[in-house]
Amino acid sequence: MTVILFILLLFPLAGGVINAVIGRLLPRRVSEVIACLGVVGAFVMAAIAFGLGGWKSLHLIFFDWIKVGTFSAAFDVYYDPLAAVMILMVTFVSSLIHIYSVAFMREDTDYVRYFCYLNLFVFSMLVIALADSLLFVYLGWEGVGFCSYALIGFWYTNLDYALAGRKAFILTRIGDVTFGIALALFFYFFHSFSLQYINAHATTLSVTMATVFGLLLLWAAMGKSAQLPLTVWLPDAMAGPTPVSALIHAATMVTAGAYLLMRLFPVIHLSHMAMLVIAGTGAITTLYASFAALAQVDIKKVLAYSTISQVGYMILGVGAGDFVGGFFHLLSHSFFKSLLFLGAGCIIQACDEEHNIFKMGNLRRLLPHVYYPFLIGCLSLAAFPMIGGFLSKDRVLEATFIHPAPIYKAFWAIAFLAALLTVVYTFRMFFTAFLDRPDGRTADEIKPIPRLMTVILWPLAILAFCDGLLNLPFGPISNGLAKFLAAVPGARVDLGAPAAVSWGLGLGDAALVLVVLTLTYFVFRRPRPDFWGSLNETLFTAFYLDWLYLNLIARPYERFAAVLWRDVDERGINAGFENTAGGFKVLSSLMGLWTNGKLSTYLLMLLLGLTAMLTVLILSWHW
DSSP, rough: OOHHHHHHHHHHHHHHHHHHHHHSSSSSSHHHHHHHHHHHHHHHHHHHHHHHHHTSSSEEEEEEEEEEEEEEEEEEEEOOOHHHHHHHHHHHHHHHHHHEEEEETTTTHHHHHHHHHHHHHHHHHHHHHHBBBHHHHHHHHHHHHHHHHHHHTTSSSSSHHHHHHHHHHHHHHHHHHHHHHHHHHHHHHOOOOOOHHHHGGGGOHHHHHHHHHHHHHHHHHHHHHHHSOOOTTHOOOOOOOHHHHHIIIIIIIHHHHHHHHHHTHHTTTTOOOHHHHHHHHHHHHHHHHHHTTTTTHHHHHHHHHHHHHHHHHHEEEEETOOOHHHHHHHHHHHHHHHHHHHHHHHHHHHTOOOOOOOOOOOOOHHHHHHHHHHHHHHHTTOOOOOHHHHHHHHHHHHHHHTOOHHHHHHHHHHHHHHHHHHHHHHHHHHHHHOOOOOTTTOOGGGGOOOOOOOHHHHHHHHHHHHHGGGGSSSTTTHHHHHHHHSSSOOOOOOOOHHHHHHHHHHHHHHHHHHHHHHHHHHHHHSSSTTTTGGHHHHHHHTTTTHHHHHIIIIIIHHHHHHIIIIIIIIIIIIIIHHHHOOOOOOOOHHHHHSSSSSSSHHOOOOOHHHHHHHHHHHHHOOO
């Protein structure tokens, strides 16, 4: 197993390194094949490892990394059922995205850099998913941060795209600071960076320290998973190529924050306060992002705000004490969100790089190969009854509803309202882009797209439609995923809710989703860009959060920095040094008058010097 998992990590790393070093010397097709094989090979290794021992918990050491005195840190992995399922999902979805990218980037001349970063992105996420040492996790954590920066700003000659990459990098670094602090505290209290050791000895922590750890890790997750208040980077991250958006949102970076909380759940679970704050953050973020998505006109930004909202459900599941439900939704989301982004890539290229959904229309007839899988993705995102997205979201909502603390009923209500709004914004986008209308697209306005791009959609569509089977709440294979994860510390197989509550919540959710879907059809079967009236700008700007950051933080900081630069540095410190230097210059000029080359001047100076020395000696002797 050690060899298999080592090769699994080596495949995407080797693909990225080969393309970085000699990719430009190779034919284009060879470079693309190397990149794709790097990730497909990792998927094969993940599948083999799963078959050999996906249900086991193994600590495997590759080699020592740092060894100083009694301290040591190794490149090691903690392979348990949670990691086993996670790496299967990451490698499978990433493999499809890489293959799709071959067709999507067919006209881009900078393909070597693209595939190099894409491979390194997958490698970094696999490190996060597998690593046992938190130092190793942090390496992967920073790796996905760098790769996201490089890929979001991939077309860096466009200033807006370059700024979007920088924005993502800075905001996620803000979250990373608290992860670094948590690492130091973990070592102080446990004298170890091992996830397995920390989880096993978590009960030795006081409630206060568990709260501190929970809040530090939550802030780190807010940065990577774009939760309030650190959400503003993700909508701008749509500047990168569409397959990058699919990779960031579905398989790698955005899910990393939620996964970290699940990985360290035994620590977080010790503090009711930390759990409460985590649940509240997830619930409020789901509603905030759902409202923001209602008014977006860019198809990718609708999906971006939807990701912020859906990751909120994962965070809410952790905060409600059921990380299994959160992880189930993470898996469902990875399938339907990668499907929707790749489908959006097909639409954008077919519409000649048009992103505005109100400039589309008639695509059901013009792009039938995209229409049907995209519809499945929308149904899953909107939690259509009995599809995977419905079952995973329903479990999170049920875990929140049955929590004994009264405030969790409010969190449930907020998240449930967000679920209904998800139906509205999802099918507002779908009906506007795909249904027939007189001012919509015509056949001669549709550019041909490679068949490979549409073929790739179908495996994801099948999984998005059927992944509810992973954890059906009833039947002979009920709670299959939960039972598989039962050995993971803190996992709950069954929520323990009365049957009447479970069925009542499920049937009520399903009925309301169908009602809202029907109403959405009648409201948005014709384009309504100004439907929200005076609220449109507020929703479009996501409640002016970017504006608030700019005017309350960025610009005051810029003005304060300008004061430090001009008044303190330039006019104070620099001017002081320059004046001092000027004084020495004048003094040296005066001294230079003595060195004029005349013997009489030198003798006079010698006489004056001797007189001064004798005067000092006589005065000293006298006193």
